[in-house]
Amino acid sequence: MPESLVSGLPQLGLGCASLGNLYRAIDRDQAFATVDAAWDGGMRYYDTAPYYGLGLSERRLGDALRHRPREDFVVSTKVGRLLDPDTATDLPEERHGFVTPMPFKVRYDYSYDGVMRSYEASLQRLGLARIDILLVHDIGRLTHGDDHQRHFADLAKGGYRALDELRASGAISAIGLGVNEWEVCAEAMEIGQWDCFLLAGRYTLLEQEPLHGFLPRCERHGAKIILGGAYNSGILATGTRKGGEVHYNYAPAPADIVERVARIEAVCDSHGVTLAAAALQFPLAHPVVQCVIPGMGEARRVHQTQQLFAQAIPAGFWSDLVAQGLLDPVAPVPQAGH
Template identity: 40%
Template sequence: MRAGDLGTSGVRVTALGLGTAQLGDLYETVTQDRATAIVDAAWDAGIRYFDTAPHYGLGLAEKRLGLALHSRPREHYVLSSKVGRLIRPGSDGEPTRRWDFTEAGIRRSIEESLERMGLDRLDIALLHDPQERLTDALDDGLPALVRLRDEGVVDAIGVGTGDMAALTAFATRDELDAIMIAGRYTLLEQPALTEVIPAARAAGISVLNAGVFNSGMLAQDHPGPDARYEYAMAPPQLLARARQLADHAATAGTTLPRAALAYAARDPLVASVVVGADSAEQVVTTAHMAQDSRPLDGLWDALVALGLIPA
């Protein structure tokens, strides 16, 4: 599978990456066997970039991913996790999330992620949802990641969020190697094109495009009334827009999911499109669509003419 560079970091990620929120029981309980089957299917499809976070299932996704990757040669894949949330016991003894963008907190977060995964190295560290503590993330978290990269603890650094204000604040920071845009640069909506993408291009920052199915709405050939958006029921106006896109994709001889993947990867600034999966079969289907090279220029022209995507 084709690979792309993350800024000038030397880290190369496959054009399709596997996100692991589903491994943390996002929508339903996932067994370790099922998680391993998902990762195995991704590996067999040529995917060598895996993204996770402590936030996903309170560390459960990291544990399951680590077990699934345990037999794979560590030098043969790229791994990213996120910092800014530590998993700590709550007042009732149950694990809970605690914000911490201090350098000590970020170092501890990486150590604990590696412990959960049973691995000895993290390639990419991303500040997770920094909009919740934006000043702390900019003033403390970013310099801490720069120092960790300088020390060789990680090879590349960045930020991951779907918040436009936070993405805009970080897209001009040329200290970063990558920004992970979650659900804001998709076939359904493209607010990141206004400021974030131009700023990242000027700063030499690569894009990891995640959430490109908008919580699964664009993963269906014809989105039904139970379609999700932002992990909740889709608003009627967005569902109607997705159905328009699906109709035009069918007219162009393709499907909505394939068009969504192709659109998300169009810009050369996008180093990897990161998608989740809740089954091995879903991984195989997504990989086949992502590697389908048939041109969709006629579809893009039609959607531009209708004002459904920008020129």
């Protein structure tokens, strides 16, 4: 088992929720062009989930990657949601934010059998002979509210054992959680040994709460962070001036967030920095953060993202953010020419 699989992940990966038509439909050719652009740009890590388009993202990703040498790329997918056939579904209807998803409905299952079934179904949908990383998807109070304890008990009693067995047998290389809240990752550290946490939206240019407790705890546990939602689902990529609705946390951004991002944009302007470049590069300065996986649904976005990733950001930009109370003073910041 390559113990260093997670610590060897490249800094920039492809978040594939968009391949499942998150918020807008893309066709098969566009999905393939996106993956091809990522591949041609040297990106070798791809994150997907059964949930993304209710199977659509996994199908498209596997189809787009299958002809590539399998040892040359890393795929993570998730467990916790089984997809049951739904004969009553209205295909074009948007469900869970996915446009024209596949005809399945979600059933949560974090048990031993649920994890094993989910893993096997993902292999079939991807059409790949191997999955590298399995992440427990959206366990936690944010998704489950009062049902959290019941689901967490299923994970503690059986789901974790399934993941650990798959890892110990060498079938997969790493396990973790894929969530939008850090608290449940801390809880999970009590029940097992995790390689990574895909944490979305909680350690960004806008918010750095995990700096003071959670990220150091990950370091002690030996787990890396795969950082999803570096743009907080949109606003840190689009900024506040594009007109129309801007997104924060997968919903229209509230006024206080828009106001804070506008202040960050003013600092960007004074240093000639692109907001999205700062948002993409900032989290990577923390030693526990292994990679960022921005969501991209077109080849043009992939090219843009690579430019943003390479953009030089002067040291004075970060110190001005700190001086204006817009960045935690103890947050590690990228060195110019990272």
